[in-house]
Amino acid sequence: MNSENYLDIIKKLALQIKNEPARYVFDKFISENNFNSNIRRRLGDLFFESIRYYRRLVEDPDFNLEQVKNEVCSKDLTIQDLSDIFGLNGEIAEYVSESLNDINDYKFLLSRGPLTLRVNPMKMTRDRLLSLLKDFKPIKTEISPFGIKLNSNINVRQLQEFKKGFFEIQDEASQLVYNLVAPKPNEKILDLCAGTGGKSIALQSCSYNTLDLHATDISNDRLTILKKRSKVLGLKIKVVNNPFQHFYDKVLLDVPCSGSGVIRRDVDNLIRMDKDRLLELVKTQRILLNKAINFVKKGGVIVYVTCSFLKKENEENIEYILNEYRNLRFVEVCDILDANIVKKLNLKSYFKTFPRYYAMDGFFGAVLRVH
Numbered sequence: 001m002n003s004e005n006y007l008d009i010i011k012k013l014a015l016q017i018k019n020e021p022a023r024y025v026f027d028k029f030i031s032e033n034n035f036n037s038n039i040r041r042r043l044g045d046l047f048f049e050s051i052r053y054y055r056r057l058v059e060d061p062d063f064n065l066e067q068v069k070n071e072v073c074s075k076d077l078t079i080q081d082l083s084d085i086f087g088l089n090g091e092i093a094e095y096v097s098e099s100l101n102d103i104n105d106y107k108f109l110l111s112r113g114p115l116t117l118r119v120n121p122m123k124m125t126r127d128r129l130l131s132l133l134k135d136f137k138p139i140k141t142e143i144s145p146f147g148i149k150l151n152s153n154i155n156v157r158q159l160q161e162f163k164k165g166f167f168e169i170q171d172e173a174s175q176l177v178y179n180l181v182a183p184k185p186n187e188k189i190l191d192l193c194a195g196t197g198g199k200s201i202a203l204q205s206c207s208y209n210t211l212d213l214h215a216t217d218i219s220n221d222r223l224t225i226l227k228k229r230s231k232v233l234g235l236k237i238k239v240v241n242n243p244f245q246h247f248y249d250k251v252l253l254d255v256p257c258s259g260s261g262v263i264r265r266d267v268d269n270l271i272r273m274d275k276d277r278l279l280e281l282v283k284t285q286r287i288l289l290n291k292a293i294n295f296v297k298k299g300g301v302i303v304y305v306t307c308s309f310l311k312k313e314n315e316e317n318i319e320y321i322l323n324e325y326r327n328l329r330f331v332e333v334c335d336i337l338d339a340n341i342v343k344k345l346n347l348k349s350y351f352k353t354f355p356r357y358y359a360m361d362g363f364f365g366a367v368l369r370v371h
Contacts, residue, residue, distance in 0.1 A: 007063065010047045014058050022051060022268040052110050052263075054087030054271050072110070077103045091275040096260070099311045108355035109362070113264035115150045116141065117167040118175050120205045120233060124166040132161055142358045143341055144175040146206060165233045168201060171262075173353035173360035174307070177254070178206050180351050180365045181303050182336055185210035187249040190295055193217060193288065197226030197237065199254050199305075204235045214240045214248070249300045251292045255285045257306040257313050261362020264355065282312055289321045293328070293370065301331065302368045307361060309354060314364040318350075321368065331367040 009029075016025045026047055030040055046065070050057050053068045072085065082093035082103075097103050117138075119126045129148060130138050136154060141147030148167070156162050156169060183189060183203055191200045194215035204213050215237050217223050223239050230237040258278055259269035285306075292302045306313050322328055333351045334342045341347070345357055351365030 006043055006046055007050075009043065010050050011058060011063075013047060014051050014054065017051065017268050018272060021266075021272070022048065023266070048267050049112075051267050051271070053085055054268075055083065056085055058087075069110075072107065077106055079103065082106065087271045089274045092270060092273050092278065095278070095310050095312055096270070099309050099314075105354065105356060109263050111264060111355075113171065113262070113355070113361060114359050115153065115156070116169070116171050116175075117148045117150065117156065118144070118146045118170040118202060119148065119167050120165055121146065122205050122208060122234065123164070124161075129161065129166060132166070133159075141172045141175070143344055144172045144179075146178075146202075147172045147175050168198070170198060170202065171361045172358065173261075173363040174198070175202065176341070176351075176353070177252070177303070177305055177363070177365065178202050179337055179341060180305070180333065180367065181250060181252055183207050183211055183250070186212060188212045188247060189214070190243050190248040190251045191215040192243070192251055192253050192292055192295070193255055194223065194226055194239075195219070195254075196222045197229050199252055200226065200237050201229060201233060201235060203252070204230075204237055205233060209234075209236050211236075212238075214238045214243060216240050216243055243295050245294055246297045248295050248297060251296050251300070251302045252305065253288055253292045253302055254305040255288050255313075257281060257285070257308040258310060260308045260310050261354070261364070262307045264361065278310070278312060282317065285313060285317050286320060289317065290324070293325060296370045298370055300370055302370070304366045304368065306364045308364060309352070309362040314366070315350070318366045318368070327371045329369045329371055331369050333365065333367065336367060 013025050013029055026044060050065055056068050057063050079093050079097045082088045082096055083090055088096065096106065100106060119129050126140065126146065126148065136150045136152040138148045138150050141149060161167060177199055181203060189203065189211055194200050194217045197215060200213060200215045204211055215226060227239055258273055258281060259266050263269045289304065296302055304318065308314065322330060332349045333347055345353060353360040353363045355362065
């Protein structure tokens with residue numbers, strides 16, 4: 001199969017992702033065709049890189065990936081470029097522009113994110129894991145004390161070290177949520193939107209099973225996965241359907257969001273987003289913030305987290321909830337995080353990460369204390 005054939009396939013697949021996630025579209029296509037592994041890998045790499053430049057891909061009959069990449073690299077981006085080159089809805093382009101310090105920072109979201117692992121301290125030290133994975137040229141993450149980056153593009157889930165629970169796959173920014181929660185032994189903590197348990201597992205494993213950690217989610221299927229994962233890893237995570245009222249020292253609220261901060265991995269998150277869908281997410285986020293307050297005891301905190309850099313989902317939500325409740329106080333992250341983390345990430349009031357800082361995903365975090 002030559003490059004022209006690849007491009008024809010990619011264009012046809014790209015037209016489908018407005019209605020279905022890109023990974024689903026691609027996986028479905030692959031399952032229907034008996035390609036060898038080399039073709040699957042080559043086609044996948046080209047597909048997910050090309051759809052970063054979605055509008056050009058689907059509208060330019062002479063689309064050339066390298067030429068478009070060089071053009072983007074050499075120019076100052078405009079709001080119009082976010083639509084004309086990358087395929088963002090006009091209103092979403094406006095939200096992106098107002099949320100970035102410099103619109104050219106969008107370029108940091110165009111490359112593939114690194115493969116980052118988090119060691120399970122209950123079973124393994126980071127130095128030992130570095131030694132076990134030496135064939136893949138691992139390096140330590142710059143800030144997270146639990147992280148390792150791999151230069152190799154491999155399926156780490158097939159490694160015995162993964163099957164034995166020595167590590168999890170988790171971006172460095174996501175790992176630092178542990179530091180933002182700052183759990184202490186015996187604290188009662190609720191993971192309110194636990195999903196399949198990524199954050200719960202990180203909290204409990206890095207705390208050596210010393211937390212009274214409860215997890216809940218709207219999806220029972222996700223909670224079933226969480227139960228299985230925690231059992232394999234030997235972690236004490238209590239799955240609850242009805243969390244206790246005004247009981248917890250800390251509530252972690254990792255809300256459903258646009259995923260704008262992780263489009264290096266989920267490339268089509270913003271391509272498929274429009275104003276109505278974003279505002280519906282914001283509505284859900286505010287409902288969850290209101291709900292979280294019911295579970296925190298007096299003096300406890302809510303740790304609000306998104307994998308988005310959009311102000312609509314972040315700062316504006318925090319301003320909203322502070323205006324709603326007189327007994328809520330905003331806690332600056334510099335009063336919680338280690339000074340070294342604050343300095344390296346150039347943090348101020350909020351926890352913010354972005355690919356320009358140590359190649360992390362884009363995350364947002366805020367801490368609210370109940371008085």
